[in-house]
Amino acid sequence: MSDQTASQAGPITKGAYPELTPHAVIVGYFLGAIIALSIGYASLKLGFSIEGSELAAILGFGILRGILRRRSIVENNVTQTVASAVNGASSGMMFSVPAIFILGYGYDFNPYVLTFGAIAGAFLGIAFIIPLRKQMIDFERFTYPGGVAVASILKSPGAGVEKAKLLVAGALVSAVVYFFSDGADLELFNIINDVVGSEILPPYLNGAWYISLLTIGVGFIAGRGGVAFIIGGYVCYWLLAPMLDLTGMLPVVDGVKVTDPGTLRVTLFRPTGIGMLIGGAVIGVMFALPLIKSAIKSMQSSAKSESAMSADEMPIKLLYIAVAGAAILLGVMAITANEQVGFARGIMMAVLGTLWIWMAGIILSEAIGRTNWSPLSGMTLIAVTLLIIITQSFGGMDTGPAIVAAITVGAATCVAMSQATDLMLDLKTGYLVGATPRMQQMGQFFGAWLGPILIIVLIFVLNDAYGLGSDELPAPQGEALASMVKGITGGDVPTEKYVAGAALGGLLTALQGGLGITVGLGFYLPFNIVLTYSLGTLLREISDRKKGKVWSDNYGIPIAAGMIVGEALVGVVKAVLIILAAN
Amino acid sequence: MQMLAKLLVVIAFLAGAYLTSLHPTEVDWTAFGPIIIAGALGVIMSKRLEAAAAKDDSVLASNRQDLEDSLKNIVQNLSDLDGRKDKVPTYDMRFEIDKLFREDLMRFADARETMKHLYGVQAYADIMSSFAAGERYINRVWSASTDGYVDEVLTYVSKSLSQFKHAQEEFNKAVSSAR
Numbered sequence: 001m002s003d004q005t006a007s008q009a010g011p012i013t014k015g016a017y018p019e020l021t022p023h024a025v026i027v028g029y030f031l032g033a034i035i036a037l038s039i040g041y042a043s044l045k046l047g048f049s050i051e052g053s054e055l056a057a058i059l060g061f062g063i064l065r066g067i068l069r070r071r072s073i074v075e076n077n078v079t080q081t082v083a084s085a086v087n088g089a090s091s092g093m094m095f096s097v098p099a100i101f102i103l104g105y106g107y108d109f110n111p112y113v114l115t116f117g118a119i120a121g122a123f124l125g126i127a128f129i130i131p132l133r134k135q136m137i138d139f140e141r142f143t144y145p146g147g148v149a150v151a152s153i154l155k156s157p158g159a160g161v162e163k164a165k166l167l168v169a170g171a172l173v174s175a176v177v178y179f180f181s182d183g184a185d186l187e188l189f190n191i192i193n194d195v196v197g198s199e200i201l202p203p204y205l206n207g208a209w210y211i212s213l214l215t216i217g218v219g220f221i222a223g224r225g226g227v228a229f230i231i232g233g234y235v236c237y238w239l240l241a242p243m244l245d246l247t248g249m250l251p252v253v254d255g256v257k258v259t260d261p262g263t264l265r266v267t268l269f270r271p272t273g274i275g276m277l278i279g280g281a282v283i284g285v286m287f288a289l290p291l292i293k294s295a296i297k298s299m300q301s302s303a304k305s306e307s308a309m310s311a312d313e314m315p316i317k318l319l320y321i322a323v324a325g326a327a328i329l330l331g332v333m334a335i336t337a338n339e340q341v342g343f344a345r346g347i348m349m350a351v352l353g354t355l356w357i358w359m360a361g362i363i364l365s366e367a368i369g370r371t372n373w374s375p376l377s378g379m380t381l382i383a384v385t386l387l388i389i390i391t392q393s394f395g396g397m398d399t400g401p402a403i404v405a406a407i408t409v410g411a412a413t414c415v416a417m418s419q420a421t422d423l424m425l426d427l428k429t430g431y432l433v434g435a436t437p438r439m440q441q442m443g444q445f446f447g448a449w450l451g452p453i454l455i456i457v458l459i460f461v462l463n464d465a466y467g468l469g470s471d472e473l474p475a476p477q478g479e480a481l482a483s484m485v486k487g488i489t490g491g492d493v494p495t496e497k498y499v500a501g502a503a504l505g506g507l508l509t510a511l512q513g514g515l516g517i518t519v520g521l522g523f524y525l526p527f528n529i530v531l532t533y534s535l536g537t538l539l540r541e542i543s544d545r546k547k548g549k550v551w552s553d554n555y556g557i558p559i560a561a562g563m564i565v566g567e568a569l570v571g572v573v574k575a576v577l578i579i580l581a582a583n
Numbered sequence: 584m585q586m587l588a589k590l591l592v593v594i595a596f597l598a599g600a601y602l603t604s605l606h607p608t609e610v611d612w613t614a615f616g617p618i619i620i621a622g623a624l625g626v627i628m629s630k631r632l633e634a635a636a637a638k639d640d641s642v643l644a645s646n647r648q649d650l651e652d653s654l655k656n657i658v659q660n661l662s663d664l665d666g667r668k669d670k671v672p673t674y675d676m677r678f679e680i681d682k683l684f685r686e687d688l689m690r691f692a693d694a695r696e697t698m699k700h701l702y703g704v705q706a707y708a709d710i711m712s713s714f715a716a717g718e719r720y721i722n723r724v725w726s727a728s729t730d731g732y733v734d735e736v737l738t739y740v741s742k743s744l745s746q747f748k749h750a751q752e753e754f755n756k757a758v759s760s761a762r
Contacts, residue, residue, distance in 0.1 A: 010731050012673055017727050017735035073726040138715035139708060141692060155729070235597065240604050249605050267607040272600065290704045312716065431715075434723025434739070496610040500603045503619050504596055510626045511592050523600075 011071075018072040020439040025446050027063050028082025031056050035083060036451050038572050039092035040458050044098065044468065044475045052087030053425050054565050055572055056080040057150045073154045074435040080150060081426040082447035085122075085419065089451025092418035093118060095380045096411040097459055098478025099485060100404060102469035109337065109404045111456055117333045117412035118452035121357070124329070125416030126444050127304040127322030129423050130314050136424065137431050142369030145221035147428030149561035154433050156558070159225040162425045165372075166555060170562025171569070174213035181211035182574075185528050204241035206261035210528040217563030219536020220556060223544070225370045226537050228515055232522015233530030236269045237261060245577050261527060266292045271494040273523030275501020276508075278382065279377055280516020283365040283506040287513060314441045326354040326416075330409055337408045338401035341391070348390045349405070355384050360413070367517055368421050369428075373525055379417055381484050384410040388488050399489050406485075419448055536560070585636075588628035595622025646697035653687040653694075654751050657717075660684060661744045668740045676728035676736050680721055688718055692729045702757035717746035 015340070035052045060079035064070045100109055136142050155169055189207025193199050201207060219226055241264060244250045251258045251267065258264065332352030334341050341349070360379040367375055384406050391402035423444050430440045459468070466473045469482075487493055501523075505516030522530055543552045598618045603610055660683040664671070671679055692713065698707040720743035727735035 010674065012731045012733050014734050015732075017723075017730070017732045071730040073730060074723070088742075126740060134708075134712065134715075139711045141695075155726070235600060239597070240601055243601055244604060251607065268604045271607075314720075416744045429717050431721055434719055434721070444597075494608045496608060497603055500599065500610045500615055503615075504599045504603070507592060507596060507599075507619065507622045507626060510623075511589065519617050 004511055005169070013071070013511060014577060019436060020068065020077040020078050020443055021075055023064065023068060024078040025082055025443065027060055027068075028056070028079045028443065028447055029086065029450060029507065031059050031063070031079070032083035032086025032447055033452065033454060035059075035572065036087040036090045036454055037458060038576050039087060040094055041462070041578065043090065043094040043477065044462060044473045052084040053080055053150050053422065053429070054153070054561075054568050055148060056083030056087070057153045057429075058565050058569070059083075061153060066327060073433050074430075076116075076154050076438075077426070077430050077433050077435045078153050078439055078443045080154075080429070081423070081443040082192050083424060083527060084422050085444040086451045086454070087448025088120060088122060088419045088422045088448065089101040089415055089455045090134065091376060092122075093411055093416035093452065093455045093459070094475075095376060095477045096384065096407055096414045096481060096570045097456070098468045098475040099384075099481040100407050101459075102462050102475065102478050102482040103403055103485060105400055105404050106463060106468075107186040108400060109408055111460070113336055115452050115456045117329065117408060118415040118456075119449045120325070121330045121412030121414075121416040122419045122448035122452065123445060124322050124357060125419035125450060126324045126325075126441060127314075127318050127362060128358050128416070129365070129420045129427075130316060130319050130441070132362065132365055132420075133424065133427050134313075136369055136530075137428055140369075142366070142428075143222055143225045144369045144425055144428035145218050146368070147425045148221050148432065148484040149217070149564045150429040151432035152558050152561040154429065167562040167565070170213075170217070170559035171566030172562075173561040174217070174566030175564075175570045177211065177213050178570045184211055186211055189348040198472070200243075202245065203259045204237060204245065204261050204264055206241075206527040206531075208261075208528045208531075210526075210532040212529075212532055212567060213563040214567035215532040216536040216539070217560035218583065219533040219538075220540045220543075220560040221536075221564075222370065223537065223540045224470065226518070226533060228518035229370075230294055230530055230534045230537060231524045232273070232519035233525070233527045233534075234522070235519070236265070236523055237527045240269070265526060269523045271497035272501035272504070273520045273525075274354060274375075274382065275503075276505030276516050276520025277315070277363055277367075277379075277501075278498065279502030279503075279505030279507075280503070280509040280514070280520055281359060281366075284366065284513060284517065285359065287361055287509070294497060312436050312438055314438055317525055326357060327351060330354060330412060333412060334405055334409050337405040339399070340392070340397040340401045341405050344394060345390055345397075348393070349387055349409050352386055352390060353383070353409050357413050357416045357420075358384070360417045363517060364417055364421040365424045367512055367521055368425060370514055370518055376414070376418060376421070376519060380410060380414045381481060383413045384481060384485065385488055388485065393526075403485055407481075415452060419444065585629060585632045588625050588632060590644075591625030592622050592629065595619065595625060616746045643700060645698050646694035647701060649690050649694040650697065650754070653691040654714075654747070656687045657684060657691070658744070658747050658751055660687075660741070661747055665740050665744050668737055673728055673731055673733045673736055676740075680725050680728070684721055688721070698757070702761050706753070706757035706760070710750055710757065713746050713750035713753055717743050717750060720746055752755060 032052070035055055039052065057080040060076050061084065064072075064076055064079060066209065077428060097114065100106055137144075152167065185208040187208050189201040189203075192207070193201055213460060223523060241261070245259075251264075327350045330353040331346045334349040335343065335346035360383065387406035387409055388402060391397045391406055391416055396402075397405070423441070426440055426444070427437060429435075430437060444514075464469065468475045469479060501520070505520050507516070508519055509516035540552060540556065543556050595618050599615060599622070602615050602618065615712065616710065657728065664679060668676075676698070695707070695711060698710060720739045724736050724739045
């Protein structure tokens with residue numbers, strides 16, 4: 001490689017454009033390990049999880065360009081892919097594994113089987129995404145707001161100082177706001193009620209706004225793609241809740257009418273939302289099958305003709321190997337998780353787990369592609385629920401072994417889903433910066449093994465130090481799963497609401513692709529997020545109409561991307577401070 | 584009529600959502616069932632009307648024109664750029680790309696769904712596969728230009744051209760088969 005200097009812009013380099021290099025992988029490991037441990041800890045402490053791509057991109061940008069003086073946008077993209085692959089385990093495992101400890105079976109499972117299963121699950125999630133990349137990114141061209149934000153970061157130096165300044169300004173404002181707000185809500189309706197002196201706005205209307213510029217930024221980047229998600233939220237709290245009140249059908253507990261929006265969400269709307277996600281996905285898959293089939297056929301024919309683009313992709317054969325591998329691996333995991341599982345149950349769990357990885361992978365990829373929200377915890381809950389139902393077949397297993405087997409296999413599927421979603425975001429970024437999908441997929445494989453090892457060690461260390469589910473480490477997501485498991489083993493699951501929700505979600509998706517999933521997300525998520533998100537959508541609409549789409553692309557998106565990055569960075573810094581304080 | 588069909592689905596959805604919100608665990612299926620059936624009828628009506636409109640809609644004709652024109656422009660501009668790529672300073676190539684291609688790429692992408700109606704799903708997949716690869720290569724030229732990698736810029740301008748030419752061939756093939 002020889003360098004010579006151009007008079008105006010910078011050095012001119014001959015030779016290959018660095019992409020999947022040792023620098024990219026090593027920096028990716030370094031950043032991924034820091035981010036995974038920080039976010040993993042934070043999710044046990046605070047109950048939130050952060051997508052690692054934005055952070056990895058901006059930190060990788062600093063290390064590769066700032067310290068190592070390397071100049072390659074696509075190399076930076078691979079670093080971000082490796083790092084976020086490492087981090088994929090933090091959300092994948094923190095949603096599921098702590099539940100085993102909380103339920104009191106922390107030393108009844110084999111951590112080696114679970115870790116190996118999580119690593120293999122991660123690889124399977126990556127392989128399952130191969131045809132979906134073509135369908136969702138090349139054909140359907142989903143927005144993937146997070147992926148667009150990362151691309152804006154990577155392309156900043158090339159787009160001139162102006163865009164970089166906008167991005168940094170957005171990040172600074174967002175960071176300052178989040179630093180002081182700390183994820184609090186602006187209780188607008190309470191303020192109005194206080195000013196007026198009486199309760200003119202009932203609590204169920206839920207006028208609390210989540211103070212988060214990240215959320216506004218995501219809404220801005222998603223644009224009209226997120227409108228159905230907003231509609232879902234408004235239907236729940238501004239239409240259904242008032243109708244329930246007017247018809248005297250709000251739930252009554254101990255003689256008191258329930259008007260708390262949080263309680264209404266958990267008891268009435270969220271189960272329907274989960275059902276809508278499933279029904280929307282099933283019908284969506286049925287409608288998308290011809291296109292997925294065409295994507296596979298198209299990949300096969302370009303592989304046969306050995307065209308340039310076929311060399312850019314991982315071979316489609318990998319998908320077939322992954323499907324067989326997933327079934328065998330999950331079967332082995334289920335059977336070895338506990339001697340009570342047996343061969344028949346093990347096979348059933350394996351088949352279900354394999355199908356669920358694909359189905360949920362599609363749901364999550366589509367949800368995050370359209371809105372940037374990923375209902376991973378809901379998908380994990382469903383996976384574990386179905387697995388536990390299987391454990392109760394053929395005479396039924398004892399509760400302890402049933403829970404351990406279901407969560408062990410569930411953790412592998414959860415990591416698979418998490419990796420699939422993460423990779424789709426990274427692939428969208430890669431598309432926008434011209435990266436080679438094969439290099440990114442290999443980067444994801446390189447990173448995926450490290451996360452489960454780090455996270456399982458972290459879980460055991462923290463459990464020994466504080467106890468998962470304790471006041472020190474409440475592990476809210478693990479608690480939710482544990483409650484669900486207790487409910488199932490006690491026979492308390494809102495199956496009817498899931499089925500009805502599935503019918504509603506299926507109806508909407510049949511009318512328009514993806515509608516059931518996005519409206520279902522509005523039912524599923526807290527309304528304070530939806531409200532703030534709607535501000536971003538509104539701003540985008542105003543910006544497009546008043547200033548034009550070019551202005552939105554050149555100015556609005558860098559600012560919005562900065563808002564996402566700023567808040568996420570403060571989130572990680574806070575998590576690191578918590579770890580330091582704990583030590 | 585289409586509006587009526589969609590309204591039927593929306594009303595069925597809202598009524599169904601209301602029914603599912605009446606109890607934390609149970610659903611009144613005798614009321615819920617007919618509502619879902621009404622919604623399904625709305626979906627069937629809507630899909631039939633869409634399919635009918637897809638065959639003789641003037642929007643389709645206009646979209647088809649957009650597809651043809653934008654793809655032709657892209658190939659033409661790219662051929663021209665490929666011919667003079669040695670003369671464009673590496674760091675300026677990204678400005679050429681933004682100026683010459685962004686609008687046509689967007690126009691083609693916006694009209695792409697029409698291909699499903701006109702030429703079928705497989706033709707759509709084959710055309711979009713090549714188009715997307717070509718667009719990704721253009722994006723790579725942009726990135727390499729930003730970073731000053733001259734060989735990569737020159738190579739990928741040509742690769743992108745061959746990909747878009749392939750997309751055009753697939754498109755023309757689909758047009759001929761549809762006649």
